[in-house]
Amino acid sequence: MKNTFLCCLAAVSLALSFFFDYAPESQVASAAGSPALAEASLLDLTSGDEGDRPTFRDSLAVGYYAQTLGIKADYDEDASLLRTVSEWMGTPYRFGSNTKKGTDCSGFVTRVFKEAYGINLVHSSRSMFNNVKRVAKDEMQTGDLVFFRRGPGQPIYHVGIYLKDGKFAHAATNGGVMVSSLSQAYYQRNFYAAGRVPNAE
Template sequence: MKNSLLYCLAAASMALSFFFERSPDSHLRNRTNAPIIAEASLLPDFSGGKEHLAASASYRDSLAYHYYSQTLGLNLAYTENKDLLRTVTDWLGTPYRYGSNSKKGTDCSGFVTRVFKEVYGITLQRSSRSMFQNVQRVAKDEVKTGDLVFFRRGPGQPIYHVGIYLKDGKFAHSACNGGVMVSSLNQAYYHRNFYAAGRVETE
């Protein structure tokens, strides 16, 4: 009886050993049709110390900048403010809603105030006209990433719209006909109604 019990335990042990040695490998191959080592090679190698960690971080930064470049339609130098690019990307597609500033809906000044609060920790005035009164004027050909761009519908008309300049003549804003998006200052409508650019002191 004692020997029979030992034989049963030994047989069960062998079966379990075979299952745990073989099952994960065959399951992974059936799911991906690729060797396990191919997946493992995609993971960062932390065995080389600080150099490998730095290389891994640089690689992740490159991937992030590439994603923002594709998503926002910009030619990036990979030195731009990554927090700004990420925040604008996160807000893309938010619907327009007058008087609101959440991801359920936002108007142009609401979008700008939220981005500046999240990226720079700065609280801006709530309306585009008030914002314009508190910025340093910048020539159109000297506008930089993070500057504000203001629009009006003709001489003597009040400012009615504001956006955040990104790069390559493009700016992020919340438009009443499409929500948060990236547009170009060279588009006929925005080229015609562009009024001024302004810089907020962020340091």
């Protein structure tokens, strides 16, 4: 009985080792959940002869990063922005900094816009607010900035990047870079305005 069990165990072990040695890269990437492996097949976002139309590879990239961020995105969504935000997820909070070792809210926004669009923003949520085109809350688009303050007459103290479905990415003091919902009581109460950065496309 014991020998039979050991033989079965050995057979299963052999079968599993065969699977992991010879499985296609895409299966290994999805099984391991490895962003690095997935990115290798998704980051070539050139449109080739398609002109400005999104390619099938674009659609895969958008789908992958949207899933990472917990949003539903259309195939023609901004893949560069979603990828950049995804790469910053989990970065710890550090006041006055903007590196992947630690960043504050405005530092996170400045780095994402620099990496995704080549746009230099000032490392200050209040200065950012003074340099955006205001948009209504119900007209926000992916990539718009969302600003928060703690009541009428109070200064802006927090900024994030709107994604979709009422969700935004930001560097929170109690959790670092994450995705939160504008419908959460705290953010709903402190939401002040939204703005669009010129030339962010």
